[in-house]
Amino acid sequence: MTYWKGIFAFDNQLNRSWCKPIEKFRNVTALRNLTQTHIHQSQIYGYGVSTVFIVFPIIYVGICDCCGKSAC
DSSP states (O other): OOOOOOOEETTTTTTTEEEEEEEETTOOHHHHHHHHHHHHHHHHHHHHHHHHHHHHHHHHHHHHHHTTOOOO
């Protein structure tokens, strides 16, 4: 989700690789914070999708098991 020209480089503050801007007039700190925000949002969405793929099958199997045995 970056919009600036840069190189793929490791950053100790982010503890990961990111697109470090190559233009000198860019505020590197602000762009690093923006990258960190995008990483955080991506992780939240990933946890949400993972939860959906874990919880819904458990509910589905529970309902099918209950109705299949005529225990409902």
